[in-house]
Amino acid sequence: MPQSQAFTGVIIVGGGPAGLAAALELARFGVRSVVLERRQTTAWHPKARVLNTRTMEIARGWGAGVYQRLRGIDMPDDWKSPIRFVKSAVGEEIGRIETEGFSGPGDEISPAAPVLSSQDLVEQILYDAALASNLIDLRFGHEAGKVLSGWEDADRAASIEVTGKSSGQIYTLEGSAIVAADGLESPIRDQLGIPLRGERNISHFIGCYFRADIERHLIGRSAIIFFVSNEAATGALQPLDAQGRWLCQIGVTADTWDTKLYDERRCAEWIRAAVGVADLDPEILSIGRWRVNAAVAERFLRGRILICGDAAHLLPPTGGLGVNSGFQGVQNAMWKLALVLQGRAGPELLRTYDLERRPVVEWVVRQSLQNHRDVQSIGAASIGQASDSAPDLVGAARRYGNHLGVELGGNYVSSAVFSDGTAAPEVADPYSDYKPCGRPGHRAPHVWLGRGKEKLSTLDLFGPGFTVLTGARGDGWSLAAKAASAAIGVPVACYRIGRPGLEDNDRVFLDRYGLEQDGAVLVRPDGYVAWRKASGKEMQFDELTNVLSAILDLQGVREIHHQDATRANV
Numbered sequence: 001m002p003q004s005q006a007f008t009g010v011i012i013v014g015g016g017p018a019g020l021a022a023a024l025e026l027a028r029f030g031v032r033s034v035v036l037e038r039r040q041t042t043a044w045h046p047k048a049r050v051l052n053t054r055t056m057e058i059a060r061g062w063g064a065g066v067y068q069r070l071r072g073i074d075m076p077d078d079w080k081s082p083i084r085f086v087k088s089a090v091g092e093e094i095g096r097i098e099t100e101g102f103s104g105p106g107d108e109i110s111p112a113a114p115v116l117s118s119q120d121l122v123e124q125i126l127y128d129a130a131l132a133s134n135l136i137d138l139r140f141g142h143e144a145g146k147v148l149s150g151w152e153d154a155d156r157a158a159s160i161e162v163t164g165k166s167s168g169q170i171y172t173l174e175g176s177a178i179v180a181a182d183g184l185e186s187p188i189r190d191q192l193g194i195p196l197r198g199e200r201n202i203s204h205f206i207g208c209y210f211r212a213d214i215e216r217h218l219i220g221r222s223a224i225i226f227f228v229s230n231e232a233a234t235g236a237l238q239p240l241d242a243q244g245r246w247l248c249q250i251g252v253t254a255d256t257w258d259t260k261l262y263d264e265r266r267c268a269e270w271i272r273a274a275v276g277v278a279d280l281d282p283e284i285l286s287i288g289r290w291r292v293n294a295a296v297a298e299r300f301l302r303g304r305i306l307i308c309g310d311a312a313h314l315l316p317p318t319g320g321l322g323v324n325s326g327f328q329g330v331q332n333a334m335w336k337l338a339l340v341l342q343g344r345a346g347p348e349l350l351r352t353y354d355l356e357r358r359p360v361v362e363w364v365v366r367q368s369l370q371n372h373r374d375v376q377s378i379g380a381a382s383i384g385q386a387s388d389s390a391p392d393l394v395g396a397a398r399r400y401g402n403h404l405g406v407e408l409g410g411n412y413v414s415s416a417v418f419s420d421g422t423a424a425p426e427v428a429d430p431y432s433d434y435k436p437c438g439r440p441g442h443r444a445p446h447v448w449l450g451r452g453k454e455k456l457s458t459l460d461l462f463g464p465g466f467t468v469l470t471g472a473r474g475d476g477w478s479l480a481a482k483a484a485s486a487a488i489g490v491p492v493a494c495y496r497i498g499r500p501g502l503e504d505n506d507r508v509f510l511d512r513y514g515l516e517q518d519g520a521v522l523v524r525p526d527g528y529v530a531w532r533k534a535s536g537k538e539m540q541f542d543e544l545t546n547v548l549s550a551i552l553d554l555q556g557v558r559e560i561h562h563q564d565a566t567r568a569n570v
């Protein structure tokens, strides 16, 4: 008879980036979690390299210590652009894409800048932060098995079978919900019968992590990535620290996708051909294999089970948006889950995770796949296997690495957002270009605020509750926010921008948020604008309370109480 353990927090399956981030986000809202990870340690083989601007904004919420450690593993700025298409790293250059996505838009647009490093280091930092939290129980070396409950809308708990890998002990773990952050093969997604929509196994790669002093041979020719194409090597070379730590992705066919064929000797030969230095002597650190997929789960939620990270979306890595989409999805979902579990929001709020994130991710998947196809066409053209010229193809591939629009400009439409009837700002390319705006559904823009000699960002004012931002004459909103908070039982802070301590020295706040001095916006815990009233002239005192009641689905909370009371009386 398996032993049974029950607790009131969330069971997170997967201790990769998405699972660890989910635990940190839940802890911000005071929610406990157990993280089950079948590996004994965090990953050794580096995969994702880029934490983009939006991810680093989210990381500010995990505390100054985590943020600074992440900043500390960043590569020098001159390695963040361009993407180079070359015959070999030291050989002929066929073309290049100048990119902004990996160096960030600058501190006018965001208080955070991207970090270019490697996933092994990022996971260790998140692991250490989770270990330091008394709300997170890290169980590495524990494998989740059969999901026993939690997928029905009527379920009030979720449970799963677990095996402790060293002890062999099997136990049942029951919590309030399950977050499936169990990676692209997601056993939980399969158990729930949630299909993936899209393409699988599009291309095959051998990934090799190695150490070699390539930098010495480049003589100033740095790049975020070198796409190499010659008779002996097709694939990519990726710097990890500009100090000799590298990854390469060797393009292979389906029938040679085998790490026995691509052993240390063969990988070293490939690296020499790709770099273009015949006597290079790389130290091979690990070899893995992976395939390009472009697919999205048909739903991200069933009952009390949320699908997050690669389990929800499989992205081609061309664009560096895989792990970032995971972090951004987790941040969208966890405040909603926390409020639902605390009985302060109804099930409709949780459903908006699926409604808001799926369209964004589908967009990112399409473009990442296009990037992948563009890279393949450029490679074929550069060895004379395509009719188009390689430089023309490079010119057309501009969106690769230039994704600020989708990163910061994405727009959510759901019951957790109140439209104010205005149109989204026009930009030349919504995928690449971003224009700050305070329209409901958008990321609340960053504005530097003066506090004596110090400065802080508007983004630092958000969470873990809701936040009202108003101008210097918005006195009435402070009282309305207090009343709303008391009525709904969720913290609602109110800040009057332009007053001492929150000085708008550059005089951009009102314009960026689309407000008059007495107007207000309501910002959600994830930093997205939920509602806006441009002017306070027709302000109604209970308007905020009504808006928040609808966003939080308080009607749903009442119905659940009613159902539970009815059940108890039967």
Ligand SMILES: Cc1cc2nc3c(=O)[nH]c(=O)nc-3n(C[C@H](O)[C@H](O)[C@H](O)COP(=O)(O)OP(=O)(O)OC[C@H]3O[C@@H](n4cnc5c(N)ncnc54)[C@H](O)[C@@H]3O)c2cc1C
Pocket (backbone or CB within 6 Å): 013, 014, 015, 016, 017, 018, 019, 036, 037, 038, 039, 047, 048, 049, 050, 119, 142, 143, 144, 145, 181, 182, 183, 184, 187, 207, 249, 290, 308, 309, 310, 311, 317, 319, 320, 321, 322, 323, 324, 325, 326
């Ligand atoms: C070559 C390559 C390059 C990439 N480059 C980039 C990039 O530049 N930028 C980017 O954003 N993304 C990139 N990615 C994608 C990125 O690596 C993934 O998006 C990221 O690892 C996903 O994180 P995750 O936590 O969702 O899943 P994973 O990292 O896969 O973690 C899932 C975890 O769940 C665990 N697990 C699974 N099943 C169970 C179970 N039953 N019980 C317990 N534990 C379980 C696994 O052991 C694993 O540790 C790249 C991927 C590859 C392959």
